Amino acid sequence: MQSSLGYKIAGLLFGAGFGFVLAAAKLHEYEVIHAMLRLEEAYTFLLMAGAIGVSMPLLWLLDRAKVTTLLGGRIALSRSKVTKANLVGGALFGAGWAVSGTCPGPAVVMLSSGAGLAVLTVLGLFLGLTLRDRQVARAGGSATIGDGEQRTASTGS
Amino acid sequence: VQIELDEFSDGRWPWWIAGPALGLLVVGFFLVSNQPLGASGAYAETAKVLTGRKDAVSWRVWYLVGIPVGGFLGVTVVGDGFEARTGYEPLVEAWNSNWVVGAVVLVGATVMGYGARMAGGCTSGHGICGTAQRSPASLAATGTFMAVAIATTFLLGLAGVK
Numbered sequence: 177m178q179s180s181l182g183y184k185i186a187g188l189l190f191g192a193g194f195g196f197v198l199a200a201a202k203l204h205e206y207e208v209i210h211a212m213l214r215l216e217e218a219y220t221f222l223l224m225a226g227a228i229g230v231s232m233p234l235l236w237l238l239d240r241a242k243v244t245t246l247l248g249g250r251i252a253l254s255r256s257k258v259t260k261a262n263l264v265g266g267a268l269f270g271a272g273w274a275v276s277g278t279c280p281g282p283a284v285v286m287l288s289s290g291a292g293l294a295v296l297t298v299l300g301l302f303l304g305l306t307l308r309d310r311q312v313a314r315a316g317g318s319a320t321i322g323d324g325e326q327r328t329a330s331t332g333s
Numbered sequence: 334v335q336i337e338l339d340e341f342s343d344g345r346w347p348w349w350i351a352g353p354a355l356g357l358l359v360v361g362f363f364l365v366s367n368q369p370l371g372a373s374g375a376y377a378e379t380a381k382v383l384t385g386r387k388d389a390v391s392w393r394v395w396y397l398v399g400i401p402v403g404g405f406l407g408v409t410v411v412g413d414g415f416e417a418r419t420g421y422e423p424l425v426e427a428w429n430s431n432w433v434v435g436a437v438v439l440v441g442a443t444v445m446g447y448g449a450r451m452a453g454g455c456t457s458g459h460g461i462c463g464t465a466q467r468s469p470a471s472l473a474a475t476g477t478f479m480a481v482a483i484a485t486t487f488l489l490g491l492a493g494v495k
Contacts, residue, residue, distance in 0.1 A: 178391050179390060179391045179392035182365075182366075183366055183392035184391065184392045184395045185395075186362065186365045186366050186392070187366075187392040187393065187394075187395040187396035187399065188395040188396065188398060188399040188402075189399065190358055190361065190362045190365075190370060190396065190399065191375075191395065191396040191397065191398065191399020191400045191402075191403060192399040192400070192402050192403030192406070193358050193399075193403055194355070194358055194370060194399070194400055194403060194457075195399060195400035195401060195402065195403030195404035195405075195406075195407060196403035196404065196406055196407035196410075196411075197346070197351050197354045197355050197358065197403075197407065198400075198403075198404060198407065199403070199404040199405075199406070199407025199408045199411065199412055200345070200346040200351055200407045200410075200411040200412065201345055201346050201348070201351035202343070202344075202345045202412065204404060204408075206420060206421055206422070206423060206424075207422075207423065208345075210423065210486060213482050213483050213485075213486035214486055214487075214490065215483065219345075219348050220348075222348040222349070222352065223348040223351050223352040223355070224352065224460065224461065225352065226348055226349055226351070226352020226353050226355075226356065227352045227353065227355040227356040227359070227461050227465075228356065228461060228464050228465055229352070229353075229356065230352070230353040230356030230357060230360070231355075231356035231357075231359040231360050231461070231462075231465035232464070232465045232466075232467065234356075234360045235359075235360060235363060235465055235466055236467070238360070238363065238364070243364070245363065245364055245365060245366065245367040246364065246365045246366070247365060247366050247367070248365075248366050248367025248368060249367060250367075251363060251364075251367055252367060253466040253467070253468075254369070254463070254466055254468060255466060255467060255468045255469065255470075256468055256469065256470040256471075257469055257470060258469050258470050258473040259470065261451050261452060261453065262452050262453065262459075262470045262471075262473050262474040262477070263452075263473060263474070263477050264448075264451060264452075265447075265448045265449065265450070265451030265452025265453065265474070266448065266452045266459070266473070266474035266475070266476075266477030266478040266481070267448070267477050267478065267481045268444050268445070268447060268448025268451065268452075269444075269445055269448030269449045269451075269452055269455060269474075269478045269481075270448070270477060270478035270479065270480065270481030270482035270485065271441075271444060271445075271448070271481055271482070271485045272441045272442060272443070272444035272445025272446070272447075272448055273445050273456070273478060273482045274441075274481075274482040274483075274485035274486045274489065275437060275438070275440070275441030275444070275445075275485065275489070276438050276441035276442045276445055277421065277424075277438075279372070279445070279455050279456040279457070280372040280373045280375075280376055280445075280446075280449060280455045280456070280457070281372035281400055281455075281456070281457045283442070284397065284400050284401040284404065285400060285401055285403075285404030285405075285407070285408070286420050287401060288401035288402070288404045288405040288408070288415075289404060289405065289408040289412070289415060289416065289420075290415045290416045290417045290418055290420075291418055291419065291420020291421070292417065292418065292419055292420065293419045293420050293421050293431070293434060293435055293438055294420050296435050296438050296439040296442065297438055297439075297441075297442040298442070299439065299442070300438070300439045300440070300441065300442025300443040300445070300446060301373075301376055301442050301443075301445060301446040301449075302376060302379075302380050302383075302446065303442075303443045303446060304442065304443040304444060304445060304446025304447035304448070304449070304450065305373065305376050305377050305380055305446040305447070305449065305450045306377075306380050306384075306446075307443070307446075307447055308446070308447045308450035308451055309377060309380070309450060319377065319450060319453075320450070320451060320452065320453035321374065321453055322371065322374075322452065322453025322454030322458050322459055322463055322468075322470060322471060322474065323369065323453075323454070323458075323459070323462070323463040323466055323468035323470055323471050324369045324370070324371035324374075324453075324454040324455075324457065324458025324459050324460075324461070324462035324463035324466075324468075324471055325369065325371040325373070325374030325453060325454055325458050326368055326369070326371075326374055326378075326390050326393055327367075327368060327369075
C-alpha cells in the first residue's frame, strides 16, 4: 500500500538521522559490537540505556496526555503479550547478530561506510527475512509484527 | 574513566549524547507519524517491493534508504570517513580467508534475518522502540537476544575470534 508523501519524507529524514547517530557512535563497526558482547566495554549498553531512558518516560507522558500526532492521529503505544515466537526468534536473532557482528540498522551503515563484506550481511538479512515470510505464508499465516515495527492499521501508512 | 577517554580519543560521540539522540528520534517519529522505527520490518517491506508485490508499506522503504545515507554522512562528518575494507578484519585475521568469513557472515546474517522476522523485530524494533513502549513481548525478545548474543560471542572467542 502506498504511504502518503508526508510519511515517506518523515521516513527518509528519520532514517537518515538514525543512520547518522549509528555512524557517530561507530555502532556499524564489528569491533564496537563485539566489545559490548564480550562484556569488555559498557559503551553500547549505556548508549541503549540512554536511548530507552529518554524515550520510555517521554512516550509514557505523551500517551497519558493523549497527544495527537502530526500525521497518524492520537498517539498509540503497542504492548503485546510474550509469545514463543518472540523467544525462539529472539534466540536465533541473537546468535546471528553475534556471528555477523552487526544488526539490521547498522548493517546498511557498514555498507555505506565502505565495508565490502557487508554486501553479504545485507543479502543474508533479506534472505532470512524472506525465507521466514515464505514459510509463514505457506502455512497460511501472516508474519509476526512486533511492537517496534509498523502498525498497518494506523492511518496513512 | 578509561571508557570515557576511549570514546573521545577514537572520535565516537559519547554514549550520553548518542543514546539520548536515538531516544529523541524514536519519540520524534511517534510525534510525527505515530509509528515505531524498527529496521527489520523495513527490510521486509523493501523485500516485498523488490519481488514485485503490491502490498508493501512504502514509507518503510524510504526509511531503509535513509539509514545508509545518514550513515555515510555520519562517517564523513564525525567518523573516519568512507574507507574501502572488508569490515570483518577480526574474523579475517582469525580464519585467514575472505571466502570463509564471507560464507560465515552470509549464514549468520540469514539466521539473524530469519530470527528477526520470527521474533517480530530486532535491536532497533524490540530493543529500543518496543522497550520504550514498555512492551512485554519486546522486553522478552530483547532479553533473549542479548543473552544468546553474549553466549555466542563467548563461543566464538573459544574458536579463536578476537
